[in-house]
Amino acid sequence: MKIKRSKKVAFTLLAVLPIALLVILFTSSNMVLFDSKGPIGEAQSSLIITSVLLMAIIIVPVLLMSVYFPYKYRHSNKDAEYKPNWEHSTKIEVIVWTVPCLIILALGWITYETSYSLDPRKEIASEQKPLTIQVVAMNWKWLFIYPEQQIATVNEVTLPVNRPVEFLVTSDTTMNSFFIPQLGSQVYAMAGMENRLYLMAEEQGEYRGISANYSGFGFTNMKFKAHAVDDAGFDQWVQKVKASDKVLNDGSYDVLEANAKEQIKTPHPVTYFASVDPLRFKDIIEKHAGVQNGL
Template identity: 65%
Template sequence: MLKKLLLGTIIIVLTLSLSGCELALFDPKGPIGEQAKDLILISTSLLLIVIIPVLFMSIYFPYKFRKGNTKSEYKPHWEHSTKIEIIVWLVPCLIIAALAYVTYVTSHSLDPRKPLGKDEDTLTIQVVALDWKWLFIYPEQQIATVNEIAIPVNKPIEFLITSDTVMNSFFIPRLGSQIYAMAGMENRLNLMASEEGVFRGLSANYSGFGFSGMKFKTHSVSDEAFQQWVDKVKASPKVLDEPTYQALTVKSKDNEVEHFADVDPLHFKKTIEKYTGVQNGQ
């Protein structure tokens, strides 16, 4: 009876916890996402070595040594077991050692600044966090977008990330690795999509009233489809000049996708420098 009750409780809890979840981290679409998933699974598996026995004992021991169980052996003067001491010290030490090794290795292999290919083969996208929207600038293509990007499949992408407002966090769960966007600073994140699709991007750091609508779509497409998308953006009647940009900096919620056919090639650099005093010669 107890086993059936426990099993039913576990099934209900898991069902409720997983209902409506996208589980994007466990369905990666790129090499960085795959490594991040493996890291999560390895870390969780190591922790379960402790968690599962503890959960089992928290139910088994009270049941076995309950007052009404007269068949259990009674040892009122028992106080030491070498076997138990070895287990409770050795197992956690081994787990910590394994986690330390995994952490050291992945700190280098998953370094967000680590290039995924040669510079000439890498597409650069500049990212500016605004209230509450994302501005993307393609310096090589001389275009810009709001809340939408397109990337060629199997092509290394280098995101240069900053903020023109409060600190934020740039995250595309299926591609892996989130990184902070901070005013006056440039962070770098290298990602790659290994298959075509539309992947959700979001802000992973609360930044105010419109935070929930600070989302964007990442279109992973073929080289031909990417060029068609670029041509589509270049056909837009809008350009990202200074008045247009100032309008974008105004706080807005659930901002629509926008395309800009032209942009100042130094816009990203100027956005950073205005917080460092370089523009004013300070």
């Protein structure tokens, strides 16, 4: 009896271990996708959790049975039930077909709904006018242009909380992916094209921004800081940038491009430009659009 009891305990531990490991992983690691600070990020986190739970209805029982059946029907277990002529069970057939079909239908409906509700180009409902920020992926840095404030920054973006932000995204080099995980969504930055993304931060803080698309040797330095501040803090930050002694003109932009080799090993420092050519973003797009059209 003691031997059988110890074996049952061992089986229980083997069955519970995978679930315990998953719980530890989700609770102990810094998973920013599940620490959302904006409405888009929260909706996407909810979508991920809902999808995982629905699929777990199948995955968890399969994992448990993959341990239970080999243990129960092992060669040394002489008490295991043996039915060599058994070949069909209507109940089992109904379960193994109905449950997956229902889960697929549920996931399909959720995918259909969220494909529209979480469209990156869809404006976020708010009483405040969206703040426009133009984003340019470069080698190996991010350039942010504020057309309304007529300022620009490198590797740092600041936005006011509870105000929608319209990001206009392009690339002056290879394809990258603009992504602030805690705010949600990511869109590709492609040369000669303008992509659009609406995000909003609901809490003040510093968030990590990355490129989620490998783009060459300096890819690891394609990072930036996103600061969410209140309205007063945003106005102060704008004045701080305007106090810079640098301007973003043809000469300084050429320097940014020329420094690409240095940023393969060392990230480009945060840089402020007190003024910027209002047509800079448009010119960057048209430069590559002309090449794509064979001009």
